[in-house]
Amino acid sequence: MENVVQRLLKCSTSTFFQLHIVNCTGLGEEGVKAAVATSRLERGKLRRRTRAAVETGVGHREPGPRTRRCPQIAFCPAFCDPDSLPPRVGWIAAGALASIPTPAAHGSAPSIHKHGSSMASNSSSSGGSDRQRIAQQRLRIIAGHLQRPAGDDSALLAAECKDQGSKSDASSEEKTVPRRRQEIMKWNGWGYSDSRFLFNKKGQAEFTGKRYKLSGMIIPGLKEWFEGTFGANLQHKSPATPILNSSAVRPPTLNEAFVEELKSTGVPFSHDAEDRVFRAYGHCVHEIFALREGRIGRVPDLVVWPNCHNDVVKIVELACKHNVCLIPYGGGTSVSSALECPSEETRSIVSLDTSQMNRILWIDEKNLTAHVEAGIVGQDLERLLNESGYCTGHEPDSMEFSSLGGWVATRASGMKKNIYGNIEDLVVHIKMVTPRGVIEKSCQGPRMSTGPDVHHFILGSEGTLGVVTEVTMKIRPMPEYQKYGSVVFPNFEQGVACLREVAKQRCAPASIRLMDNEQFKFGHALKPQVSSIFTSFLDGLKKIYITKFKGFDPNRLCVATLLFEGNREKVLQHEKQVYDIAAKFGGLAAGEDNGQRGYMLTFVIAYLRDLGMDYYVMGESFETSVPWDRVLDICQNVKARIVHECKERGVQFTPLSTCRVTQTYDAGACVYFYFGFNYRGLSDPVHVYEQVEHAAREEILANGGSLSHHHGVGKLRKEWMSETVSNVGIGMLKSVKDYVDPNNIFGNRNLF
């Protein structure tokens, strides 16, 4: 083992980086895996060597689920400032590998040691090592979320455009997102094929697969919640069509001349029915519902997989030449009908899938930027950057599957925007291929006064103007320390008042979200089975304390979930500040578990929707942004409108209508709604759903909410665009479209 570390240390050429080794959750015998972050010059070579070293040192082991969830060796940038040393450093020192000399060469060893030993002693006592556990858990989650499906190869190596070389090396097994998505993903539901919720024979809910923290776990409370909330019954199943029937797909209308010329460029393409169906839908409820019933409408006629910017340039040129309609496709996580093929489109429709353009082309440590191909999905981007000790910090809930290009094209927002910013704050440079040619700025200046920012024509253009191919993004060193937290408030009003105050004092943590009572219960129902009696006893005590001793009404209380990030001391300080504010609004700290579960909910919600659909329950989420003084009113009115509309339309059981304040800004907040109902007995449930959603959106607009905070407009919300941005505004957008794409090559007809 020593051998491994020494060899690794020799590998490290950068003085900037220090190597630290993390004990695998105290399971020293499990062995160690390593990854290294180095300067960009040597990266390719180094990576190979590092991997070799690990393999030699640890030996070939089956990557079992346990190892998979272990935090692995992490390389943390250790800065000269001893205060900023990551806690993991101390923890390593105290762990099984403590005998290895800590390579912290800046004279801070004593403090580290002290630090470490105190932690070690903590960890031996049962409950004291919270921070360690949390750090560990966080690592596990990240590892869980960001686990690669197969292999450990990375596309980071090749900085040159692959189309210059042979394409055979781009075999699909090595990609998180293979060309044939159907190999790992559901065609009529969310996410990976191996991961889904189901009620087992005993009627208990469980989550299959091995990818997530929740995977393989029993969730005892879910059934009761599910039946109680929706009036659903496990006896009444509404199963989906299991297999995609290719014969139901209309044969492609091909533009022969285009296909011929495309062949000569060598860019891979397909008109296989499955490939085409996969790119015809996003994740709106009506789209998934139709697929589950095996109903397939207009789908693209051809799918192309460009490998780099130049491929895209060629494809767009050919499309213009042969008047073919192009629809860019990134991660396919749209919830705005943006991917739907316009029914009035008579030309051949080509889906331009950017998933193979997934490399980080360079990392600039001096300026803290990374230049990345736009097809990369969030989890790959974070994973690859993490390997170099960096992150973008952009974590939309869909980050497992959504792509950088998609974020740019829809003005995405990540849950940690309070620290890192939204996509428009993160982007430094964008390259987009349009029918008129390539648009990009001439430099990487951090801000410019050069007329209206042309980036803002691209941000939010939703694929109507061209394809984003490469983006330079800000990156940050990975946070040293992360901590979840939660606060219980006696009611939603108090909670909102607290969030407002936090925003006013500009001390919002990386993420702060306020869930209403219904959503709190929802989160609670997702609690996995606890193995220890002690934990459940503690939970019981907590509940008694809050409801009986503090007098919170269990049907009114609500919970804010928090995520702090950064330097450990500052995190703790920050945490205190936020909890102090919360206390002024009657908030009680309610532990990290509640907080973490809140965030888990957002990652698994889409999987849960599929479970609902198996039992006549249909659901969707939608969002808005609204000034602070309107937050309470909009939450109350939109929720009430949903209930009201469902009743009017013959929905028998009161729907689930819940919201959370999910982002805070200086001047307002982003509110996220979940809506779900039991559709058993309705002749046209999708129509009912659409009417209710429509009404809910009208209500949002009438209450001063925006048309969308980050989901985008697509075709679903088009009808409100002109009242949203005024007729002149629409005119401006249209004139840009008319100039950039006069023949409507990018003809997905989103936005207007």
Place this chain on the structure above:
Amino acid sequence: MDSSCLLASLHGSDTLLFADMQHRDPMLQKRDEFEDMLEERRNSSDLRYALRCYTPVLYKGVTPCTAGALKNMVLQSAQIHFVIGQVSNETGRAVDDVQEEASAILEEMAHSLQLSTVRFFAFTLSKVFKTLFRSICVNEEGIQRLQQAIQEHPVVLLPSHRSYMDFLLMSYILYTYDLALPVIAAGMDFMGMKFVGEMLRMSGAFFIRRSFGGDKLYWAVFSEYVKTMLKNGFAPVEFFLEGTRSRTSKSLTPKLGLLNIAMDPFLKGEVFDVHLVPVSISYERILEEALYARELLGVPKPKESTSGLFKARKVLSEDYGSIHVYFGQPVSVRRLSQGKVDRGQFNLTPRHIPKRPSEEIHSFVNDSAYGLVRAQEENMVLKPWVLLASLLLQNHHGDQASGRARGMALDELTEQAVWLRDLSRQYGAFLHWPDHVPPPEVVSSSLSLHRGLVTITEGRLLRQAVTVLSCVSYRNQALHVFLRPALLASAVHAASSSSGKRKTDIFNSFSFLRNMFSNEFILCPGATVQDFEEACFLLVKTGALQVSQQEVVVTERGHRTLAFLTSVLDPFLQGYQVRVRSRLRYTEVLSSDLQKNALAALLRLGAVRKIKGYVGFDHPRVPGEFDKAYEWG
């Protein structure tokens, strides 16, 4: 405005189609059954009733705050802060000073609802009501609907206003049915009554100045006070759309101020919905009947005072028949405003900054107010006496014209009354005619209740001239039933004397008459075509008219109906003509109310002009059209 749409909204959850049918045929309108709430009072202890356990259902199950806490909320609201700042800026007064004024205004205005006072009233009113009235009938289904509404939404109670009794009666009913007690907007006049004013305050009345024109601060405190109570579901807010008691029993044109305030929280998105409940209170005999008649003839209204009230106790010895209180279908402001108001208009300025209502909102509130008063009218219970009064008056006018002996044979009256009963039912009147009793008995018992107005001598009826106006006010109760057909009948009548019976001509006359009388009666603005169609439908249905694409023909048996209908409007027409020239045939045109309305109409039509407090004809013979078409004598 589209009145059929409004009606659809007014009829609650009914589909538009169904409401449309109701609109077309009022006969189909379904109304609830009544229960006499005094019956139980006669059979059990009033004291126990007054002291019983009172546990009303609450808005969203939340216990309302105290009256004191309410005042604090108002004074600390963003709106009051803003206006105080504004007033202080404009007048140069210190903020504290203005703040104090605001506080004083609120002190003067605010109610201090107390259950003990309510219990006291419950006890005394039980005694009083039992002596005065034979029964107080309430539609219990309406009470149930109200109870439901109170739980779900802020509720505004909109009773009709015919008597001082109204608001005591309302609170009494709500207390009896274990519903949340309302807070009531009352005129400052009551404040003048020593002790009683404070009693009313403690039973939930809050007092507003009759006029406060440009007083920004007063307006802000007042509107914020009402809105705060609504938003927090403190209690149902009650006020009178008509603004004051109608002395003529004819609905008054609605006042918009309070309705505007009541709708504001919904329009600004502060509450999901507000439910408006029109309540129709019909008295068989109005306590103030003689008082009103004198007032209309110009005797000034006696000032409200405690001693006056004490002196008026002699009314206790008389029989005032029964009262019918009908709680109408709650009207959702949300539903009412659908497609009429863009709530997004408040998106661009902070909501606490007071703003004059936009044109759109003004006309929405106006239309709604008319619709609500119409809803009150529709559910007004008409007693047989109302029909008798109409007939007697017409006969009286005939007598006067011909100089014949005064009076009318009892059996003739009975025959006509039965005919009119059937006609009014076909027109959708909410007539409370006991069908199991032979008509002559119905007639004589009605007459005996009003023996102060009519007397029977050897089978003939004699009337005293001064009481005509009292009779008129009873007849007026039925006016809304006949109004639209009567306008049409008059239009037909006018047309027959001139060019012919082309439908367009008749419509034009109809429209002119309707326009002229829009101060006089409740005629929803912009609903001329609907009203015309409704009138045509009713007259065709009862076989009085045949209406084709081009022409309108009066049928043989239609003459009686038309004659009756034209006579209904005749006094009003003459009244308006009197304004133009001096001639008098109907005693009732002496009514100050009619004169006031006529003047307002003439002003509006541009026939006269107000010059520095004087009113003069713009041109000696301007209303030529009026004269030409409507010269009857």
